[in-house]
Amino acid sequence: MADKTIVCKDCSKEFIFTEGEQAFYAEKGFENEPKRCPDCRRAKKNQSREF
Incomplete structure (x- = not known):
């Protein structure tokens, strides 16, 4: 597995989905x-805890 670059669906910023995170998933x-x-x-997560 290699690190993957993914675009956030909320803020449209790119972030790295690391090998370690992929293994954890x-x-x-x-x-x-x-x-x-x-x-x-x-x-x-914090927003859903407020209700």
Whole structure:
């Protein structure tokens, strides 16, 4: 596996999906790559906790 560059669906910034992250996703059985950058993921997670 090699690092992948992905464009965030929320802010349109590019972020790197590292080999280590890819291995972690595979280990956990996740089939889809992340669609949001780490900052947007964190913001979305915090937003859902407010309700």
